[in-house]
Amino acid sequence: MEIAHATRNEFVVKELLKSVGHVFLKMPLGFIVTLKHLFKKPISLDYPRVKQPMSPRYRGRHYLERYDDGTERCVCCGLCAAACPADAIYMEPEETPNGERKAKVYEINLLRCIFCGFCEEACPEEAVFLGQEYEFSAYDRNSFIWTKTDMLVPHPRKDNPVKRIIRRVRRVYGVTDAHR
Ligand code: SF4
Numbered sequence: 001m002e003i004a005h006a007t008r009n010e011f012v013v014k015e016l017l018k019s020v021g022h023v024f025l026k027m028p029l030g031f032i033v034t035l036k037h038l039f040k041k042p043i044s045l046d047y048p049r050v051k052q053p054m055s056p057r058y059r060g061r062h063y064l065e066r067y068d069d070g071t072e073r074c075v076c077c078g079l080c081a082a083a084c085p086a087d088a089i090y091m092e093p094e095e096t097p098n099g100e101r102k103a104k105v106y107e108i109n110l111l112r113c114i115f116c117g118f119c120e121e122a123c124p125e126e127a128v129f130l131g132q133e134y135e136f137s138a139y140d141r142n143s144f145i146w147t148k149t150d151m152l153v154p155h156p157r158k159d160n161p162v163k164r165i166i167r168r169v170r171r172v173y174g175v176t177d178a179h180r
């Protein structure tokens with residue numbers, strides 16, 4: 001009985017010493033890690049006030065481009081819809097008073113879109129392009145059906161000439177880039 005009592009006392013003392021070790025040794029060690037990071041430059045951003053610039057190759061929301069004279073580039077040829085693997089593009093053509101063809105309806109279902117950029121590469125008029133914007137979340141499904149009004153740029157965009165050349169080369173030689 002006395003032996004069992006002594007063993008229990010030893011156990012209690014051991015546990016006590018272990019706890020003291022945790023408080024006076026391991027906790028300060030943990031605080032050292034915290035202190036080390038306290039004076040380092042933070043890697044997080046104060047979003048949405050501060051935004052991380054996206055990679056130039058990032059593919060965000062879609063736009064419909066205009067020519068320099070302000071007319072719409074899209075001729076409603078349907079090549080972007082044919083290239084779209086997600087079947088996300090719908091369009092209806094119409095004829096302008098001077099006999100040109102343009103899109104009466106042009107819609108992209110962003111809930112289907114996988115932002116692959118195939119529509120941009122397929123377009124012979126360089127009318128549709130994916131921009132850098134990624135903030136288009138919404139609370140209802142209908143808001144994700146983007147129409148011409150949502151996508152048509154007010155003024156012609158000055159495209160990155162390098163990106164445009166790469167796109168043309170890819171189109172001509174049928175090059176696909178799996179790493180994009
Ligand atoms: S980015 Fe890809 S999935 Fe989205 S509309 Fe264009 S082709 Fe379709």
Ligand code: SF4
Nearest residue numbers: 074075077078080123
């Ligand atoms: S966006 Fe380009 S590929 Fe698509 S219908 Fe218009 S012109 Fe054709």
